[in-house]
Amino acid sequence: MFLPRLVIDASGHRPVFVRRPPKADVAMQAAYGLVGRFSRPPVRPQQMVLMDFRSDHLSPAERQAPPTFLYAMDLGDDVYFVEETSLAYYPAISYEVLQRRLQQRLAYRGIEVTDVQHVEHCLFPAELAAALPWDQPVMGYGGAASLVHPASGYQVGAALRYAPEVAQAICQALSLPGRRPSDVAQAAWGTLWPTDRIRRRNIYLFGLAALLRFDDAQTQRFFAAFFDLPLSHWSGYLSNSLSTNELLRAMLDLFWQASGSVRWSLVASVRGGERLLWHALRGQPV
Numbered sequence: 001m002f003l004p005r006l007v008i009d010a011s012g013h014r015p016v017f018v019r020r021p022p023k024a025d026v027a028m029q030a031a032y033g034l035v036g037r038f039s040r041p042p043v044r045p046q047q048m049v050l051m052d053f054r055s056d057h058l059s060p061a062e063r064q065a066p067p068t069f070l071y072a073m074d075l076g077d078d079v080y081f082v083e084e085t086s087l088a089y090y091p092a093i094s095y096e097v098l099q100r101r102l103q104q105r106l107a108y109r110g111i112e113v114t115d116v117q118h119v120e121h122c123l124f125p126a127e128l129a130a131a132l133p134w135d136q137p138v139m140g141y142g143g144a145a146s147l148v149h150p151a152s153g154y155q156v157g158a159a160l161r162y163a164p165e166v167a168q169a170i171c172q173a174l175s176l177p178g179r180r181p182s183d184v185a186q187a188a189w190g191t192l193w194p195t196d197r198i199r200r201r202n203i204y205l206f207g208l209a210a211l212l213r214f215d216d217a218q219t220q221r222f223f224a225a226f227f228d229l230p231l232s233h234w235s236g237y238l239s240n241s242l243s244t245n246e247l248l249r250a251m252l253d254l255f256w257q258a259s260g261s262v263r264w265s266l267v268a269s270v271r272g273g274e275r276l277l278w279h280a281l282r283g284q285p286v
């Protein structure tokens, strides 16, 4: 009879086998995008735009709603991808709202869509709790292992980056005699989610909780200060490639560079986020 020595669940954000503590009010990343041709370039040719949070195309009333941003790039041959994105919000921003906002944004800049080649809908959780490594008989990977970066929604890069070290841990655990599948899974979970990575994730979750409280103007001021940080800091923050010390340093720099009202909002969010900060310090999953 075939006995599996390890089961790896890579079935996505709603895993089939990996157990995760239930979490209410999960903030979702939602986006509505188009690939197509336009009456004039929606972004500068050969460029990509990561987050255009400008909201001058919205009425004052519309700016009261949760902020969304443009993610766009030149795909070549006069074809562009434009996507209106809500970084994270509970409940998820609807596709209808995102589509309307994208149309408003383009119309405000005098840009018409002349040819639609593909419509993209995107919806996934931005802040799932880290799966608890120590009591899972099954190993998870990707969305099933909560690898989504809470501050950006990116997951694929991290999944590729961590794969070799996790594979090595699995090989090593399998090479030892008498290891049960749950022992192997535990070794793999421990490698994927070491204390320091859990700590950084909790710091990101804390940052996300602060961001979710910002209104449109605060969001714009926050990101103006964020993208004023040295490139290595903001790109390292978004790609989760900073050490814990570097991450804290970047966050402190951001705090001092931010305007008074953003700084005040960040201070206020500490009051609501004591639990997250406590978990961050201890490196425990939330």
Ligand SMILES: Cc1cc2nc3c(=O)[nH]c(=O)nc-3n(C[C@H](O)[C@H](O)[C@H](O)COP(=O)(O)OP(=O)(O)OC[C@H]3O[C@@H](n4cnc5c(N)ncnc54)[C@H](O)[C@@H]3O)c2cc1C
Binding pocket: 010, 011, 012, 013, 016, 120, 121, 122, 123, 124, 141, 142, 143, 144, 148, 153, 154, 155, 156, 157
């Ligand atoms: C439109 C869009 C754009 C995105 N852009 C980005 C981006 O730029 N960068 C980024 O990092 N992330 C992006 N994401 C998020 C990213 O796609 C997900 O985080 C990623 O796909 C999760 O990978 P995964 O392998 O864990 O799960 P999935 O990619 O969801 O793969 C899970 C697989 O398991 C299969 N499966 C599920 N249940 C079962 C079952 N019971 N039996 C057998 N098979 C099963 C599914 O069919 C699927 O093939 C985007 C998502 C969307 C929707």
